[in-house]
Amino acid sequence: MLIKQDRLITLTASLPFILCFADRDFTKITPVLLKSTAGEFELESILFLKLRNLASLRLLLVLNLSSNRISNLExxxxxxxxxxxxxxxxxISSIDNLKCLQSLRQMESIRLKDNTYNYTNPVCKNSSYRNILLEIFPNLKAVDGERVVGQGSDLYQLCKDIDDTIKAGMLKNGQIQELPECKPWVEDGFWEIKRSNNAIIEEACKQFNDILSECRLLNHKAAHVITQTERTLSSSAQPKQYTV
Structure with missing residues (x-):
């Protein structure tokens, strides 16, 4: 749903069609309005959605412009x-394309890359772009979906440090070394069903063991039938020989 002068707007695009809302004053742009204006049955059939004067959305809190061809955010x-x-x-090719937004002091989350959908931007090739973003937007709490400050950030950083340490320990002379054999976390028999004095639990365990016994028996019979069938098919496939 697209809402003008409100708190949420999401723009998506996929197939060729152009909609332009420049001079008409819509208080609420709905999927029905979009489809009727474009003459399409599905939103996925609209490729370009032009909403001019976006700068007037001073109450906008969340903006999703992912998977488009945007290079200018001014x-x-x-x-x-x-x-x-x-x-x-x-x-978006460089950090300079983002500096035009540095006056947005309320910015808490920005995403330039989304590994889930394999979305990215050319600027993401710059290894320091995340640090530069933190300088541009001092109140950022999340970059690319990863928390950088606030609740959860310490745990994320700790996990990241552990992963980096493990990776560094696995490398020797530039080659990945084999990890030592891991020992089980629990002792043998830890997952076995413990006996109880409760009659209900005892009966349930008995029924469960009976079912397991039936399953083993059926599995044995099935294996026997399969073996016999394979032998029959194998013998019938061999050419018959006659002695004169």
Missing amino acids: PISNCDSLQSLNVAGNL
Whole structure:
């Protein structure tokens, strides 16, 4: 749902069609409105959605522009209340393309890359882009879906440090070394059903063991039938020989 002058807007696109809402004042843009204007049955049939004057969305909190062909973010530089921006899967080529948004002091989450859908941007090839983002947006709590401050960030950093340490320990002379044999976490018999004085539990265990015995018997019979069938098919497939 696309809502003008409200808190949420999501833009998606896939097939060729252009919609332009420039001079018409819609308070609410719904899927029905989009499809009727485009003459399409599904939203997936609309490729380009032009919503000019996006800069007037001063109450906008969340904006999802993922999987498009966007290279310029200046039109949303006046969305003062924006807190979450997803531009993964676009054509943002450098950090300079993001500096136009540095006046958005409410920004808490920004996503330029989404591994789930294999979305990225050319700027993500810059190994330091995450640190630069933190400098541009000092109130950021998450970058690319990973928390950098706040609840959960310490645990994430700890796990990351452990992973890096393990990877470093596995490398020797540039080659990955085999890990030592791991021992079981629990002792033998840990998962076995413990006996109890409760009659209900005892009866349940008995019934369960009876079912297991029947399953083993059926499995044995099935294996025997399969073996006999294979022998029969094998003998019938051999050419008959006659003695003169």
